[in-house]
Amino acid sequence: MIRVFGWNEFLVIVMAAQWTIALSAIAFAGGSIGGLLVALMRVADIRAFRLFATGFIRVFQGTPLLMQLFLVFFGMNIRLCDQSLDRRDDSARASRQRLSRRDLARLHRGRAERAGRGRDGAWPALLSFHAPRDPAPSKPHRGRADRRLPGPADKGHVARVDHRLHRTDPARADHQQCDVQPISRLRHGGCYLFPLVLAVVAGRTSHGNPFFPRNGTLTGPTGGRAGM
Amino acid sequence: MYEFNFTPVLASFDQLLVGAWLTVRLSCAAMLIGLVVSIACAWGKTSGPKILRTVIDGYIEIIRNTPFLVQIFFIFFGMPSLGLRLSPNSAALLALVVNFGAYGTEIIRAGIESIHKGQVEAGWALGLSRAQIFRYVIMKPALRTVYPALTSQFIYLMLNTSVVSVISADDLAAAGNDLQSASFASFEVYIAVTLIYLALSVGFSVLFYAVEKMAFKYPLSR
Amino acid sequence: MNMVSEIASSPGARGASDPAVRMEDVNKWYGSFHALKNVNLTVGRGERIVICGPSGSGKSTMIRCINQLETIHSGRIVVDGHNLTAGGKNVDLIRQETGMVFQQFNLFPHMTVLENCTLAPMKVRGITKAEAEETAMKFLRRVRIPEQAAKYPAQLSGGQQQRVAIARALCMNPKIMLFDEPTSALDPEMVKEVLDTMVDLANEGMTMLCVTHEMGFARSVADRVVFMDRGEILEVATPDTFFSAPQHERTRFFLGQIS
Numbered sequence: 001m002i003r004v005f006g007w008n009e010f011l012v013i014v015m016a017a018q019w020t021i022a023l024s025a026i027a028f029a030g031g032s033i034g035g036l037l038v039a040l041m042r043v044a045d046i047r048a049f050r051l052f053a054t055g056f057i058r059v060f061q062g063t064p065l066l067m068q069l070f071l072v073f074f075g076m077n078i079r080l081c082d083q084s085l086d087r088r089d090d091s092a093r094a095s096r097q098r099l100s101r102r103d104l105a106r107l108h109r110g111r112a113e114r115a116g117r118g119r120d121g122a123w124p125a126l127l128s129f130h131a132p133r134d135p136a137p138s139k140p141h142r143g144r145a146d147r148r149l150p151g152p153a154d155k156g157h158v159a160r161v162d163h164r165l166h167r168t169d170p171a172r173a174d175h176q177q178c179d180v181q182p183i184s185r186l187r188h189g190g191c192y193l194f195p196l197v198l199a200v201v202a203g204r205t206s207h208g209n210p211f212f213p214r215n216g217t218l219t220g221p222t223g224g225r226a227g228m
Numbered sequence: 229m230y231e232f233n234f235t236p237v238l239a240s241f242d243q244l245l246v247g248a249w250l251t252v253r254l255s256c257a258a259m260l261i262g263l264v265v266s267i268a269c270a271w272g273k274t275s276g277p278k279i280l281r282t283v284i285d286g287y288i289e290i291i292r293n294t295p296f297l298v299q300i301f302f303i304f305f306g307m308p309s310l311g312l313r314l315s316p317n318s319a320a321l322l323a324l325v326v327n328f329g330a331y332g333t334e335i336i337r338a339g340i341e342s343i344h345k346g347q348v349e350a351g352w353a354l355g356l357s358r359a360q361i362f363r364y365v366i367m368k369p370a371l372r373t374v375y376p377a378l379t380s381q382f383i384y385l386m387l388n389t390s391v392v393s394v395i396s397a398d399d400l401a402a403a404g405n406d407l408q409s410a411s412f413a414s415f416e417v418y419i420a421v422t423l424i425y426l427a428l429s430v431g432f433s434v435l436f437y438a439v440e441k442m443a444f445k446y447p448l449s450r
Numbered sequence: 451m452n453m454v455s456e457i458a459s460s461p462g463a464r465g466a467s468d469p470a471v472r473m474e475d476v477n478k479w480y481g482s483f484h485a486l487k488n489v490n491l492t493v494g495r496g497e498r499i500v501i502c503g504p505s506g507s508g509k510s511t512m513i514r515c516i517n518q519l520e521t522i523h524s525g526r527i528v529v530d531g532h533n534l535t536a537g538g539k540n541v542d543l544i545r546q547e548t549g550m551v552f553q554q555f556n557l558f559p560h561m562t563v564l565e566n567c568t569l570a571p572m573k574v575r576g577i578t579k580a581e582a583e584e585t586a587m588k589f590l591r592r593v594r595i596p597e598q599a600a601k602y603p604a605q606l607s608g609g610q611q612q613r614v615a616i617a618r619a620l621c622m623n624p625k626i627m628l629f630d631e632p633t634s635a636l637d638p639e640m641v642k643e644v645l646d647t648m649v650d651l652a653n654e655g656m657t658m659l660c661v662t663h664e665m666g667f668a669r670s671v672a673d674r675v676v677f678m679d680r681g682e683i684l685e686v687a688t689p690d691t692f693f694s695a696p697q698h699e700r701t702r703f704f705l706g707q708i709s
Contacts, residue, residue, distance in 0.1 A: 063422045064387040064388070066390045066401060067421055070421075071415070344554075353517055353550035353552075353628075354570035364569055369559060369560050446602045447605055448604055449603065
């Protein structure tokens with residue numbers, strides 16, 4: 001049934017707007033402080049500071065906010081997942097131990113064959129997302145559609161094995177995995193806030209285009225200074 | 229410690245390049261059409277009749293006070309109910325043009341207003357018409373004055389194209405999204421995509437610099 | 451006091467007997483400020499008029515009314531037989547027939563000297579580029595800077611720029627030339643080159659109205675000198691009479707101030 005847009009729905013949007021305002025306010029405040037720092041670096045006497053500030057501004061003004069958001073989101077989640085896995089280290093280790101070598105080997109061969117290459121040739125494609133904690137070289141690559149894996153191994157068994165892997169493998173760094181992790185709302189907000197603040201910093205620091213300072217030359221550290 | 233794995237990114241790099249090419253084409257088309265829209269609106273705003281000015285003011289205020297994301301949703305999902313059904317790429321282009329038009333109008337209007345009144349009077353005194361004065365006397369110096377602002381708005385437009393992936397246009401960001409959902413190497417994919425965007429923006433800056441050198445050769449006094 | 455021409459001509463009919471400019475009871479206000487008060491002036495063909503007076507006296511406003519850079523609120527202006535107050539097409543026509551030189555030169559900075567001179571003839575008169583350039587070079591030679599044709603205004607000195615501005619106006623083959631303080635923005639050493647150009651022009655029989663503080667120029671070139679103060683024409687006289695026997699108290703005060 002299609003949900004009707006009514007008074008409650010409107011209130012939900014209004015409540016959400018509070019977050020918009022809060023995010024803007026924090027980004028503005030953080031950006032002002034950070035922007036001041038970067039601006040000071042931008043005109044500093046120390047060349048390294050100027051270069052850093054120029055690079056900072058270029059990167060943040062030269063890339064979409066959406067990408068900055070994604071990078072922080074996924075970059076942070078890797079850390080978060082690791083942490084939560086550490087907490088669950090015991091159970092992780094336990095479940096990993098429950099997988100027999102044979103299971104893993106089967107699983108692996110199935111995947112290698114699916115890739116249409118010999119086992120050795122496929123190896124680079126199977127390189128782990130994470131450094132393997134298990135010294136065994138048999139840890140599979142990420143759990144990409146593993147349930148659909150065709151292979152010589154017993155399909156049901158592989159699916160089960162892989163499912164267990166999926167639950168416990170630290171390589172599972174994508175957000176689907178993180179959805180099951182308890183991430184506080186604040187931390188989640190931080191994912192969005194961080195690039196926002198950085199973008200605001202970059203925007204405030206260089207008045208206008210960092211590539212086109214007023215003197216019309218491409219920015220070197222000194223040219224950029226003249227443009228400020 | 230986290231170990232980067234760029235293999236899936238490199239393996240499908242051509243996908244990203246195809247996306248980047250659409251981003252480039254989309255940006256260039258939106259820039260050129262948007263520039264025409266901006267110039268037309270700036271003219272309307274500086275020397276059009278009252279009613280036209282009010283309409284343009286309204287347009288600018290609406291666009292500048294709403295997020296691009298909402299605008300693109302409105303065009304893609306809202307317009308069909310008004311009978312305008314667009315493909316994702318056309319809707320993206322339209323949204324970008326409409327968005328850039330508003331910002332560009334204000335920039336170019338500032339440029340026009342920076343032109344000394346004496347220039348216009350000299351045009352009048354020579355018997356030029358209103359349109360001729362705008363075209364031959366005002367336009368070029370006005371564009372030169374606001375060129376830096378205009379180019380950063382252009383770059384901003386190019387970066388803004390990343391948002392069009394939300395309506396399934398096949399730009400660079402969309403290619404990145406596809407790739408990450410296929411490979412799960414989210415972090416690596418977005419690093420690569422971000423670097424491509426950075427390269428594009430630097431590339432556009434260099435292009436704009438070259439255009440400036442070619443188009444505005446005349447020396448400025450003092 | 452008012453030197454309305456004796457020449458009787460029916461308004462509207464154009465002929466050689468028409469004066470170049472006739473202003474009748476012209477009034478203009480800037481808000482509550484009365485900028486022009488009942489101005490009456492008739493300029494014959496080939497006549498050289500110098501307009502002087504203290505700053506804010508309405509001199510510039512008056513000559514800017516002649517090509518409608520300023521609109522008037524009452525009265526009548528007839529230029530070369532065209533009634534300007536009728537508006538519309540006549541305004542365009544008059545602007546093509548009158549050249550104007552500004553205090554700040556107002557050359558187009560993004561065009562070379564030659565392009566400055568050819569723009570209006572090509573776009574307004576519709577002549578070809580080659581023709582326009584030929585005419586432009588002719589006038590650039592006359593103001594003695596043909597060698598600067600390919601340069602941009604910013605590369606020229608003030609005096610050179612002003613001479614280009616004169617050449618640019620001449621390229622439209624105007625019947626009347628209006629000068630709005632053409633030497634006021636110039637460094638002293640450049641005043642002479644511009645005045646010389648204007649003298650040449652005067653000697654060729656051009657109808658000229660000059661707002662200027664160059665009394666030497668007024669003495670040697672003008673047929674009549676017009677003195678304005680507070681939006682009124684106070685005195686119109688030949689240079690001899692004007693400088694030796696000014697009629698009005700304020701004229702005497704003004705002349706005492708500048709000499």
